[in-house]
Amino acid sequence: MQQQSLAFxxxxxxxxxxxxxxxLGPIYWTLASAITPTVDFSSRPIHFVPIHFTLDxxxxxxxxxxxxxxxxxxxxxxxxxxxxxxxxxxxxxxxCVAIAALGGYAFTRLSFPGRRVIFIAVVATLAIPGxxxxxxxxxxxxxxxxxxxxxxxxxxxxxAFLPLSLWLLKSVFESLPISIEEAxxxxxxxxxxxxxRIVLPLAAPGLTAAAILTFLGAWGQYAVPLIFSPTQxxxxxxxxxxxxxxxxxxxxLITAAGSIAIIIPALVxxxxxxxxxxxxxxxxxx
Amino acid sequence: xxTVAAMASERKxxxxxNSDAFLxxxxxxxxxxxxxxxxxxxxxxxxxxxxxxxxxxQPGTPFIGLAKxxxxxxxxxxxxxxxxxxxxxxxxxxxxxxxxVAGAALINQVKVGRQWVLAAVILPWALPGVVNATIxxxxxxxxxxxxxxxxxxxxxxxxxxxxxNDRTSAIAAVVTVHIWRMLPLTIVIVLAAMQSIxxxxxxxxxxxxxxxxxxxxxxxxxxxxxxIAIAMTNGTVAAFNFFDEAWVLAGxxxxxxxxxxxxxxEAFQNLHFSYGMALSLVVTIVSLLVSLVYVVRVYRxxxxx
Numbered sequence: 001m002q003q004q005s006l007a008f009x010x011x012x013x014x015x016x017x018x019x020x021x022x023x024l025g026p027i028y029w030t031l032a033s034a035i036t037p038t039v040d041f042s043s044r045p046i047h048f049v050p051i052h053f054t055l056d057x058x059x060x061x062x063x064x065x066x067x068x069x070x071x072x073x074x075x076x077x078x079x080x081x082x083x084x085x086x087x088x089x090x091x092x093x094x095x096c097v098a099i100a101a102l103g104g105y106a107f108t109r110l111s112f113p114g115r116r117v118i119f120i121a122v123v124a125t126l127a128i129p130g131x132x133x134x135x136x137x138x139x140x141x142x143x144x145x146x147x148x149x150x151x152x153x154x155x156x157x158x159x160a161f162l163p164l165s166l167w168l169l170k171s172v173f174e175s176l177p178i179s180i181e182e183a184x185x186x187x188x189x190x191x192x193x194x195x196x197r198i199v200l201p202l203a204a205p206g207l208t209a210a211a212i213l214t215f216l217g218a219w220g221q222y223a224v225p226l227i228f229s230p231t232q233x234x235x236x237x238x239x240x241x242x243x244x245x246x247x248x249x250x251x252x253l254i255t256a257a258g259s260i261a262i263i264i265p266a267l268v269x270x271x272x273x274x275x276x277x278x279x280x281x282x283x284x285x286x
Numbered sequence: 287x288x289t290v291a292a293m294a295s296e297r298k299x300x301x302x303x304n305s306d307a308f309l310x311x312x313x314x315x316x317x318x319x320x321x322x323x324x325x326x327x328x329x330x331x332x333x334x335x336x337x338x339x340x341x342x343x344q345p346g347t348p349f350i351g352l353a354k355x356x357x358x359x360x361x362x363x364x365x366x367x368x369x370x371x372x373x374x375x376x377x378x379x380x381x382x383x384x385x386x387v388a389g390a391a392l393i394n395q396v397k398v399g400r401q402w403v404l405a406a407v408i409l410p411w412a413l414p415g416v417v418n419a420t421i422x423x424x425x426x427x428x429x430x431x432x433x434x435x436x437x438x439x440x441x442x443x444x445x446x447x448x449x450x451n452d453r454t455s456a457i458a459a460v461v462t463v464h465i466w467r468m469l470p471l472t473i474v475i476v477l478a479a480m481q482s483i484x485x486x487x488x489x490x491x492x493x494x495x496x497x498x499x500x501x502x503x504x505x506x507x508x509x510x511x512x513x514i515a516i517a518m519t520n521g522t523v524a525a526f527n528f529f530d531e532a533w534v535l536a537g538x539x540x541x542x543x544x545x546x547x548x549x550x551x552e553a554f555q556n557l558h559f560s561y562g563m564a565l566s567l568v569v570t571i572v573s574l575l576v577s578l579v580y581v582v583r584v585y586r587x588x589x590x591x
Contacts, residue, residue: 046435110310136328159324220414
């Protein structure tokens, strides 16, 4: 019995090892390549572990010592794109979670005409892929002169991620005991006082989950900014593939930029995984 | 009956009934405005315009009925992209489901450091699709790429093999990247269902002398069936939405072009707006119908039990 159990455990650990190599292998390779000198890319057979160490690629990206490396200045582009990514992702997260929280509370606890219909209509758009509205949206944004503005792209992200946040937050509000709110009401607290001082603090884990999902979603968008943020507000996701031109692909630069783009999602997964998973589960069970 | 009770309790709850209604409308106004302007209006616009000829290069927007929809049937590029998309959907959903259940079962057995394993497994999903695609572009690179490097290290003749030269390996390469990103979602959904199975069921089966495989077949699988259906629905919608990785890895190449890239090319490069809209509506409907199949099948199965 003990014997079989040992064999079983070894099998499990082998399987987990395969799973980890599959998940982390490509990320390891990116980080390893980002610190490999360009010259070493042409050595054969390739080295699975870097034999020389360099920060050249990061220095080019971040504009440090560019004269020594060859003087090509990508820092200006990279800095702008990093800034744009952060602004668009943060702005859409804040706006999306804020209006989803207010609306989610109204849909849960307040009665007004059309409550059910509007809620169902908004959540039903989860099933509609974004590209179904992309073309009219483009004409709308063009006529409002909002193509390539933070306002335009933020609004689009909010409209795309709002249904998920709303769905998630409504289920969180529903799970809160109503007796607390009734007690506060009897003590003469106003609806808004109850919402901001009692309900929202209790719903903090749900708000975190909604914020994480929105942030990661906006941070990783590609097709939308490709169309709506082509130059002035170009994010990292649009910039990085541009390092790969038809004639020359600068793998050092791509892997270094990729390593930086990985940092934020990796931090989220490491420190906020609990919220991420609860959000994913609530979001997928639609 | 229950509605009456609910209404009564609602009336009791909202002491200042009218002010509550006013506040409610006020609080949902931002949502209604955003969704109406950026989703519902464009959606109706899409439906309406797909029946008209809209092309910035041509004057007027005459009504053309379903012409765009019938054009589609004889459009070689559209048909080729449809076939690619269907291949992606079938491969991605099949692999994600099998590997996702296996991966979840594995992680469910891990007692020490499970949250770290889970964090590592989720990471590919959390990364931007484009970053994933560039990572894999580098892995697939013929000369210095990791894939050829590993194959060569095993003594196989892959030193300068180009993966995007022939259609089969190009499709395999592209769909692998998609699966790399989407597999974590299946694992998370299925794992959550597995963790909610009460341990007593397994204890009882063990007393009856059931083997691990028979317990998996007769306890685990039936109880995670609806989770599998949810995961398959997500996987299907994601595979129909496939754009980022295919675009970065292979651009507009017809060998790997999914239907979404076809729409992008038609609308934003050829400026055939209304044709693009008709295509996007068809994709939306097809992806909804296919997802519905899983849901219906699962409901029927669970009802028979």
